[in-house]
Amino acid sequence: MRIGILITHIRAEEKLLISAFQARGIEPDIILDRDLNFDVTAGRGQLAPSGVAWGDYDIVMERSVSTSRGLYALAILNSWGIATINRYDTASICADKLRTTIALAQAGVPQPQTRVAFDTDSAMQAINDLGYPAVLKPVTGSWGRLLARVNDSDSAEAIIEHRQTLGDYNHHTFYVQSYINKPGxxxxxxxxxxxxxxxxxxxxxxxxxxxxxxxxxxxxxxxxxxxxxxxxxxxxxxxxxxxxxxxxxxxxxxxxxxxxxxxxxxxxxxxxxxxxxxxxxxxxxxxxxxxx
Amino acid sequence: MTAPHCPECDAEVSIPNNAMENELISCPDCGTELEIISLNPITLDLAPEVEEDWGE
CATH class of the missing domain: 3.30.470.20 (ATP-grasp fold, B domain)
Known part of the structure; x- marks a missing residue:
């Protein structure tokens, strides 16, 4: 049995996972995403940085802290028929808040009311439509970075202008949700x-x-x-x-x-x-x- | 064996017995996040800066 764990570096989680595999008598191969060098057209027979052919892995667990590296690796490995955790289709939806919202809406799963707009004026309108306070989020990103609770139209204008002026195109997709007054x-x-x-x-x-x-x-x-x-x-x-x-x-x-x-x-x-x-x-x- | 030193502040950094290559640790003095580049010999480097697409 061959297990690969794709990492950016080893954090507490990866160490715990490696130990859990070792407790089952399995020594997983650690594959650094910085070492990846895929020949995308050549297929699953090529060697991974571990020296093992990609196609010989029974499963590859993607644990990259870098979302883009992890997603592209999953896309390539799945295209070669290699089992991964998680699959690219799932990971790519989860990595994008708007696509997650769409998937949840299609499945009728309850979620905060959400609007999306692509222009500063329509973004202001979207926030007004939801009412204040609202929450502006980047569609990609994690760890709570660049979330903004927008309490009034003055702050909405400022945050939208900052995103439009200082952010790259990812920040020009204005994803906004109703603020949920949760119990702390x-x-x-x-x-x-x-x-x-x-x-x-x-x-x-x-x-x-x-x-x-x-x-x-x-x-x-x-x-x-x-x-x-x-x-x-x-x-x-x-x-x-x-x-x-x-x-x-x-x-x-x-x-x-x-x-x-x-x-x-x-x-x-x-x-x-x-x-x-x-x-x-x-x-x-x-x-x-x-x-x- | 000589204990490695933090590449940022030069403090001595103790390495856990179960340390692994490419593991992240913190300097006990300055708090800088470090990566164990090699265990034999023990080599430390500054951990990469957090990038915009990092997360879970």
């Missing part, structure tokens, strides 16, 4: 295959609750309602190993906020008591058994 926390749920294996509350006095921004993790019980919602959200983007961010609105309704395809989990096993890397490894090995 959101939920991050971990989906592995066909189960929501655990979830955490991320609590913060700041409206951005990412643990990368200081949000504190505590256990969130996986209720049947939460599991059902998360499974529907996961299926909407094609399924896999996913971290699903869920908001509770003032009425207690659960809304899907974002879906992450290379999830970070270092702070989540302890509060939940769930061995997340072991669950991921079990799922990866079950995928190999299914395809064998």
């Amino acid at each position: 926390r959101d939920i991050r749920a971990f989906v592995v295959g066909d189960r929501t294996i655990c979830a955490i509350y991320r609590t913060s006095p700041h409206w951005i609750t990412n643990t990368a921004r200081g949000g504190q993790a505590s256990n969130c019980p996986v209720t049947p309602e939460l599991n059902d919602l998360c499974m529907r959200a996961a299926q909407a983007v094609g399924g896999g190993i996913l971290a699903i961010d869920v908001l509770e609105d003032a009425d207690g309704q659960l809304l899907i906020n974002e879906i992450n395809h290379t999830m970070e989990f270092r702070n989540s096993s302890a509060p939940t008591g769930v061995d997340i890397p072991n669950e991921i490894v079990s799922h990866a090995l079950s995928m190999i058994e299914v395809t064998a």
Whole structure:
């Protein structure tokens, strides 16, 4: 059995995953995305930087912190018929907030009201249509970077002008959502295959609750309602190993906020008591058994 | 074995027993994020700067 793990560098998550494989007697090959040099037209017989032919891998787990490197690698490997976690189709939707919103809408999964506009005037109109406060987000990006809560039209004008003037074309897609007045926390749920294996509350006095921004993790019980919602959200983007961010609105309704395809989990096993890397490894090995 | 030094502030950096190549660690003195480029011999370099497309 050959497992490859594609990384930008080794963070706590990758170390935990490697240990979980080793505990099963499997030594995964670590492949640095900086070393990739694909002959895209040559196919799966060419050697990976590990010295192993790409086609000899039973599965490649994509754990690049670089979204663009990870996505292109998945696109190439999947085009050669190589199994990956996650699949390119899923990862590419999750990497794009607008495409995620479209997928959730098509599946009828509840989410914040969302508008998109491509011009400064229509972006102002989109925010006015939603009402204040609203949240402007880059369509790509992570860790809560460049999110802006827009409380009034003055700040909306300023933020839109800044994005139009200082940002590249990615920032000229104005993706705006209704601000959800959540109870000082959101939920991050971990989906592995066909189960929501655990979830955490991320609590913060700041409206951005990412643990990368200081949000504190505590256990969130996986209720049947939460599991059902998360499974529907996961299926909407094609399924896999996913971290699903869920908001509770003032009425207690659960809304899907974002879906992450290379999830970070270092702070989540302890509060939940769930061995997340072991669950991921079990799922990866079950995928190999299914395809064998 | 001589302990490696932080390439930013020259502080001595202790390497965990279970360290791996390409693992990120922090300098205990200046907090700079470092990457273990090699374990034999131990070589440290500044970790790459976070890029716009980094995330999960």
